[in-house]
Amino acid sequence: MAFEIVESCVNCWACEPLCPNQAIVEARPHFRIIAERCTECIGDHDDAQCASICPIEGAIVDEYGEPLNPPGSLTGIPMAMALSLLEKARLAGGSTAEPST
């Protein structure tokens, strides 16, 4: 039983100081959770601390690979809308950013 940080992490440091078990470490290409230390905050907090401050949807997943913050849950931007708008911006000839999926 442990959470995992995946590649969409942007290394913003927000989670690291909050972990009650010091299970989160700075690493490249992105921060990492030491699985043996992670307790999913059970016994310490009602909510998993890393997942409660992480600003990136999908960056922290549970043992089944399910995102703790699913697409659309934080920014309020529905993913389909984000993708179609990014595509529109690209077609309009503006500078582009890669959609993150």
Place this chain on the structure above:
Amino acid sequence: MELPVIGQMPAESAGGGCSASSCGSSGEQLSHLPDAIRAKVQDHPCYSEDAHHYFARMHVAVAPACNIQCHYCNRKYDCSNESRPGVVSELLTPDQAVLKTKAVAAAIPQMSVLGIAGPGDPLANPQRTFETFRRLSAEAPDIKLCVSTNGLALPESVEELARHNIDHVTITINCLDPEIGARIYPWIFWQNKRVFGVEAARILIEQQQKGLEMLTARGILVKVNSVMIPGINDQHLKEVSQVVKAKGAFLHNVMPLIAEAEHGTFYGLTGQRGPTADELQDLQDACAGDMNMMRHCRQCRADAVGLLGEDRGEEFTLDKIAEMDIDYDKAMQVRAEVRAGITAELNARRAERQQAAAPVLRNDLRPIRIAVASSGQGLVNQHFGHAREFLVYEASSAGVRFLAPRKTDLYCAGDDTCGDAESVLDRTIAALSDCEVVLCSKIGFEPWGRLEEAGITPNGEHAMEEIEAACAAVYDELAASGVLAIASGKNDRAA
């Protein structure tokens, strides 16, 4: 059409910036402040419009974490607007930040201020932020320290801020009404939980107001930044201005929302527009009745270095600093001399202004806007083609007042009005379309012709003169020639 002289301009702008960044008041406004406050801000480029022509500042990016989400911010992309840890920008440890600050202050003796403004929220990174302040106040005691925050963790940090002798704090306050706040802040992290919507905004607003009251009660100077978001908080910001003034904030900085789809922000993706230059100025003027307004903010990055409007960060990367040979004591001495020289010059100018005869108001003359190319020192001293921004002044029979900086190489909005085919010169002309005169030290033949075609008169006759005096002289010349008589203006210029 590319012109050689214009092609020398750096391709990428360092402007824009985390909207929470710390950034200023006009000379005339400062003159109404109590002496104690004026003494505190007279060498702070972000708090004094006069000072910003002379003094430099830097931000050190030691504070990556953030405890709230704003709809104008996206931690995912490293765009021209944002500084975030990761691939491009350098996130610094407190040690590295101290080293960098001392190196910059040795190379740029005009440097008077060190700020921590992100890229997250400084007070959400208390250990890194306060370690940096603690060391700098010991090792470079002549550098002023300031911090910029969203305010959520401010009440619990006031004690510590006071202990580190931080006498300038900027709080970004976008609203007082939680219903409006819920349209700006989707969530906050509060007491070990993520809180969403109106409840999140209510808590954030309460913390910001409490922090503001606690700081002013201690005599710490507070500037309030607000992001103007048309249709969301634009009308509301007048009330914000009144309330923060009543609570003791001494300066209000209303900044335009920057939102483009390619930034990947909620506002960018949902098509929320920023205000036009006129909308921004109208709101600033409406708020000015109650409050000192800052108009010279450049919305700089959380790792900016140099005078406002320039970014010399590239010269001071960690590997370049490692090779520098620096005499820190000598550097502090040089700074003291440079500072004394500038302060004497500023005081002389202030005395001149106070002695100037009261203007004769004339209802029969219209005001005009004048764009100025300046590289600092308050002078008309920059080549037209080298200017990455212009300072826009309004001249009238009542005098000369600063309105706003206009970035020209940032002016491309990336939409169909501003495609690749459009040259930098076209964009510059579009950005200055409301100005009738451009003052610069020199200008090339071709841009001269293009500006004239666009109804903007280039003028290089006031090179190296003081900006306000030059604007006043141009206005007087035009008034004497009769072109400013009301009803004879070039009203169809924009057509």
